[in-house]
Amino acid sequence: MAADRAREHPGERAHPQPVRLLAIRRTPLCLEEVFQAVGDEAAGGIALFVGTVRNHDAGADVNGLGYSCHPTAEAELLRIAQKAVANHPVRALAAVHRVGELAVGDTAVVVAVACPHRGDAFAACRQLIDDLKHEVPIWKHQKFSDGTEEWVGA
Template identity: 75%
Template sequence: MASTSDHPVKLLGIRDTPLSVDEVFRAVGDDAAGGTALFVGTVRDHDGGAAVTRLAYSAHPSAEAELRRVAEKIAADHSVRALAAVHRVGDLEIGDLAVVVAVSCPHRAEAFAACRKLIDDLKHEVPIWKHQTFLDGTEEWVGAC
């Protein structure tokens, strides 16, 4: 599948609706790419040894702009042919997709490196916060400053 534009950032979003691995994978299709790396983050049933019963993500109004900044930097610093990243907000259930990112590059090593950097920078720099409720009734905010 050929890329639809020369710009490597194809799909970005902060969404309150379910995410699609297929949509993200299709977005990074490029005939010049020899490697595509995809990461899917799911809601797990535990954290730090404690059982998680509920989870919600919220985002600062600047989150999409920060996601774009992160994506543009990854595209500029790596041999990226196409890049896509979507993150979910709102109430999620165990097993739901929380984040899906993908990168296609000329070679697999580049794709792995760029995808790893994309998810790491997204988690560290984009203002999205996780609120977890544990089985014992305690709560925790993750990523909130």
């Protein structure tokens, strides 16, 4: 599909390095950094997803949570990023996930994808965040207001 579009619209060729930023960090995430990483003059659409810590889950009040990851998490993040690039006409892609202790309202993950057209950007961004949540070994340890705890994704 991307190759067909490149033939139809030469200005829409894929950037030689569409994966621009991938990271797993203990420090707060910066939306502007991710947005800037996917800037591309041939992109007509940029889709950005921001995941935050919510104050509830399955009817229980959440006080905070911690994220941890396996040592292979960054390699898996690269693998799923490359999969999104292979499946969509991606000009630029970025994804960062935070680990450590987070409070309600903190930013946990930011992904962004730039494509020639908005529909492709939305589809690629959706694939990227869904694959990140399902395939990258990052685990969430939720702490509830009633004193109970729960591991998610472990």
